[in-house]
Each structure stands twice: as C-alpha cells, then as structure tokens.
Amino acid sequence: xxxxxxxxxxxxxxxxxxxxxxxxxxxxxxxxxxxxxxxxxxxxxxxxxxxxxxxxxxxxxxxxxxxxxxxxxxxxxxxxxxxxxxxxxxxxxxxxxxxxxxxxxxxxxxxxxxxxxxxxxxxxxxxxxxxxxxxxxxxxxxxxxxxxxxxxxxxxxxxxxxxxxxxx
Numbered sequence: 001x002x003x004x005x006x007x008x009x010x011x012x013x014x015x016x017x018x019x020x021x022x023x024x025x026x027x028x029x030x031x032x033x034x035x036x037x038x039x040x041x042x043x044x045x046x047x048x049x050x051x052x053x054x055x056x057x058x059x060x061x062x063x064x065x066x067x068x069x070x071x072x073x074x075x076x077x078x079x080x081x082x083x084x085x086x087x088x089x090x091x092x093x094x095x096x097x098x099x100x101x102x103x104x105x106x107x108x109x110x111x112x113x114x115x116x117x118x119x120x121x122x123x124x125x126x127x128x129x130x131x132x133x134x135x136x137x138x139x140x141x142x143x144x145x146x147x148x149x150x151x152x153x154x155x156x157x158x159x160x161x162x163x164x165x166x167x168x
C-alpha cells in the first residue's frame with residue numbers, strides 16, 4: 001500500500017466506516033449501514049484504482065468518482081445522526097475525517113481538470129503477438145489526430161480519447 005497522505009487517510013476512514021457498520025448491524029439497522037458501508041469503503045478503492053490509471057483523464061475520472069462517494073457518505077452520516085443511530089460525538093469524529101478526505105480530493109480534481117494536458121501523453125507500452133512492440137499515446141482531442149505526421153503509426157479511434165500506437 002502507498003503511504004501518501006490521501007491513501008493513508010482513506011484507508012483509516014474505511015476502517016472507521018467498517019467499525020460503524022458493525023455497530024449499526026448490532027442494532028439491527030441494515031438499510032443505511034449497507035449504503036454507508038459501500039460508499040464509505042469505495043472512496044479508498046477508487047483512490048487506489050486511480051493510482052494505476054491509464055492516463056491523466058482516467059486518473060481524474062477515478063478521483064471524481066471517489067469525491068462523489070465522499071459526498072454520498074456525508075449524506076448517510078448526516079442521516080444516521082439525525083435519526084439518532086449515532087451520537088453527535090461519533091458523527092463529529094467520522095464527519096471530520098470524511099471532510100478531510102473530501103477536501104484533498106477536491107483540490108486534486110480541480111487541479112487535474114483545469115491544468116493543460118500535453119498533446120501526446122505516454123500511457124504504457126504494450127506487446128502484441130509476434131515481434132511487434134508498440135508505445136501507446138493518449139491524444140486528448142480529436143483534431144490532434146489529423147496533425148500527427150511524425151512516424152508510421154496506428155491510430156486507434158475510440159469515442160474519447162483517441163490513441164496513437166507507434167513502433168518502439
């Protein structure tokens with residue numbers, strides 16, 4: 001596991017959520033506990049998945065999903081507090097941790113969305129059958145595909161983004 005602040009905080013938060021779900025199940029509350037269990041633990045899972053993204057757009061998309069899960073978890077926490085399934089002190093503790101993760105994610109997502117993406121971003125090297133090895137580049141804009149005229153390449157057209165595969 002990575003030891004960066006966001007990874008550690010999201011793991012600690014998931015542990016808090018699992019412990020909360022355990023205590024809610026003891027009171028025979030299952031509807032909200034199932035919901036908060038899914039949303040609260042998926043935050044860290046999406047952060048972890050983002051660390052192995054196939055490019056900047058994929059990275060930002062995974063973190064946006066994690067951010068949405070933070071907001072959903074906040075809703076369930078508020079509902080649990082208002083229905084007296086958790087005390088004000090339990091709510092404050094878990095809510096503060098959720099807000100901390102939310103704030104970090106929001107800053108990363110905002111920076112990721114507003115910063116410029118380079119024309120060709122190396123995504124990863126792939127090896128096909130036989131002797132052919134390709135390097136794959138993500139091309140963020142459809143118009144840029146027409147402007148690439150450097151070396152023989154295979155342009156893989158998908159909805160978005162486009163990929164450029166060149167021999168290594």
